[in-house]
Every structure is written in structure tokens, then in C-alpha cells.
Amino acid sequence: MKHFRSIGLALAATFAVSQAGAQELTGTLKNIKDTGAITLGFRDSSIPFSYLDDNQKPIGFAMDICYKIVDAVKKELKLDKLEVKLNPVTSATRIPLMANGTIDLECGSTTNNAERQKQVAFTNTHFLTASRYVFKKSSGLKSIDDLKGKTVVSTAGTTNIKQLTEANVEKKLGANIIPAKDHAEAFLMVETDRAVAFVMDDILLASLVAGSKTPDDYVISKDAFSKPEPYGIMLRKDDAPFKKVVDAATAALYTSGEGQKIYEKWFTQKIPPKGLNLNSPISAELKNEFAKPTDSPNPDDYK
């Protein structure tokens, strides 16, 4: 009898503890606490957001932000040690890896839009970018209207190619739009004169130009195809407690002015490994957003 009672007590105790635990922690936070590790998804060539340096170690603007989130999670869970695992992702793998729990945060340059919010969640916006185009100085383009009847490239599956297609219809440009598999290939098309212009997020164009053989030959248009669209760090949907921690961490980072410091480190100074300088000072819109952080996917909310 004594044995039964003690087993019963032990069971009751375990039940009580696990129930209390379940009330406090669920989803990603529970997982992180249980395993003592958090996994960040990074991109290998999304300069300067998330890319590999000389030692094949992921660095970048989004990586810095993610490490700040990691610190906040560690503090929230009162852990002495939190192991950070790094997992490479591509645009094709980031969703499956997020869904099956391989990665907890995606640190890159992923556009936050309403359509995608049906599948995942985003924390506060860390960058705003508009759709512009890059062209060779020698081609003498001036405005979007100069693209009439020309061959224009953009990357398949991006919001940019969608905006380009819409503008083509609206402004009756009659441009021949060709999709490329990735940014590098699209830029190659302009480099080899297969297309006169490449429509993409302006910051990605700046990094492609800075990394090209002859940066002086290229110009990025003043005309934009869109309002500035937000980039966000991606996390799993329907995990409110985790999102709350992440949102609080990014909001604190941006409003404190530290966010802008990290921004300047990556966008206005020489960055490893090749010492490129993107020369892109912070925009007024992003400054406003940093003052009042939001995870809205609507471009109209950033003015």
C-alpha cells in the first residue's frame, strides 16, 4: 500500500509540474527550453542581410538582429546557456524547414506580405525596399517609360516581377519580360546585354552592383515600381508567446537607437569579406519605422 501511495504521489507531482509547465511555456519557447538550443536559418548570399564570410560563418544585418533576439529569449527563459544552431536555407527550403521545426527564426531578406502571412508570421520590419531597376550607363535609360519595347529581366517568383508585369500592362510599355531563376543570373543577363534592365529590390541591386566587376558601369533608377515594402524576420505562425518575446526584443532594439547603429554598420561602411561599401544611408521611412516598430505587411503603413 505504501508503495502505491508514493507512486500515486509521484504521479500527481509530475502531473502538477508538467501542467504548470504547459501553462507557462508552449510551442517554440518550450522547445527551446527543453533542448537548450535555438536554430537560426540563414541565407548564403543575401548581402548584407545574411551571407557567408571568409570562414563560411553567416554574418549580416539580419544575423545581428537575430542574435539580439536570441539574447532576449535566453533572458526570458532564464537560461544560463543557450546554444545557437545555424542552418542554411534557400528561398525554396525556408518554408518547409520552418514548418517542420528545423529552424525557429529565418534571418534574411524575406518580404513580409499579406499573402505570406497566411502561412507564417513576421516580427517588426527591419528594412524597407522599393522595386527599382539597374541598367548600364551606356544604354541611356532615364525613366520607366524608356523601357518601352525593351527586354527586361526580373527574378521568377518575386514580388518585383509581379509589379513589373502590372506596370507593363498599366503603362502600355510592351516590354518583353523574362524571368530569371535567381538574382545572380538576372544580373548576368544585364551584364551580357541579354536584357537592358533588371527589376529588383533596390538594396539587392546595390549589392549586386557593388560586387560586380565594373560597378561604375551600372546605374540604379530613381523611378520605382512600388512603394517601399517591408522585410521581416520570419517565424512560425500561431505561436503568440514566442512572437511576443521576439517582437519585444526587436522593438527594444529599434527604438533604442541601437538598430540604427547596426544598420549603419552594414549599409554605410565597408563590409567583409571584400570590403564592399553599399553606400545606402537609412531612409526616412525606415527611420520612422524604427521609432514606431510594426510588423504590418501593408506598404501604406510606412510613410
Place this chain on the structure above:
Amino acid sequence: MNYHWNWGIFFEPNPMGTGTYLDMLLSGLVLTLKTGVLAWIIALIFGSIVGVMRTLPSKAAGWFGFCWVEFFRNMPLLVQLFLWFFVLPELLPKSAGLWLKQLPNAPFWTAAIGIGFFMSARVAVQLQAGIGSLPRGQKMAATALGLTTIQGYRYVLLPMAFRIILPPLTSEFLNTIKNTAVAITIGLLELTGQARSMQEFSFQVFEAFTAATLLYLLVNAVVVTAMRFLERYVAIPGYITGK
């Protein structure tokens, strides 16, 4: 898994304004079929010529056939398409290169011809093996009847050899269709390309690729069935391939 399944996504309008997501996939399927069929025609024509050359007594023809086959089958298809699309125009004289680059539908033609040549090497080797598997007496009998070499091939050797290699040709045809997926690397938005676009727009990756898989299976089932009918239709009773 924390994934939000949404099978209704196929009937939602796609952001390109070209109908639903399903329309997007179907337009990719059409392009896959066009590319696959054109590549297969090229593969059959060039593969037959090169395959025959490899069995001719002429040393020069044998050499040419050898070089053709080794060139096209020893390089990964991905590398070949990249070479034809990006490198070849740079090697040509400037005006010719520019003409090639600005050709409308350049990715389509490059993919169809590139995959066609790649597959032609495989068809050639199979045809050579088919001709090689015929008894030596067949060729001699043709000569004894007074047929020229061309007539011998036309009326005796090739009809037999093609019947023998029909089953492996079926799988080469299937390979040709599957190989068109490589064409996304040069910007051809065929079925795989459209599935990827759909995934990028909507983030519904599993739905997109499930649909693409089913469409590929469907197309290949049609091809297999059609080829079985062809085999039965051309079979000659009493021969190796007939019953």
C-alpha cells in the same frame, strides 16, 4: 509540423493576374510538353543519324559519331544548357551573339535544342546497340539482294533495330520530359519553374510541388501507354520483338 495546408490555393487568383494558380501550373505544363516533344524530335533525328554513322564501315563517320556521343553525354545537362545560353553567344562575333541573345523565346529554343542534342547521344548509342544486336547475316543478305548500303539500312536493318530498341526508347522519351525541368536554370518557366514561382508567391510549397508531381506522373503515364500501343502495333509475329 506546423504547416497550414490550403488545397484551395489552386483556385485563388495568382498575383501575376493570369488567372488562378492552377492556370499558372497548367501554362507551365504546356511549356513542358512543347519543350519535351520538340527536344524528343531533335533527339530522334540526330540520334538516328549519329547511331547509323557509328555502325558504318567508314572510319570518318565512326569517328564523327564517337565524338558526338562523347561530347554530349559526358557533360551534365545543367552545364550544357548554361554553356549554350550564356557562354556560346559570347564566343560568337559580336553581332551574331547579340542576334542570338535577343531572339524571342531564346530560353525555349535553347532548352529544346540543348536537351534534344543531349538526348540524341543516348538515342544514338541505343540505335547502335540495336543494329549491333542483329545477326551479321542480315547485312550480307541485304547486299546479296543487290541493295545499296542506304537501301540495306532503310529496308532491312533499321526497321528491325528500331523495333528492338522501342522499349528503351520509351524510357528515353520519359527522361526527355523530366529533363525539361533543368530549363528553369535558363529562365524557362515550365512546370517546375511555375511550381517554384507559386511557392515563392504564396509560400504554399507542398501544395505546389504535389500538383507538379501529379502532373508529371500523368504525362508520363500517357507516354508509357502510347508507346505500349506503338510497340504492339509495329510488332511482327515470329521476330525477336513479336510474339
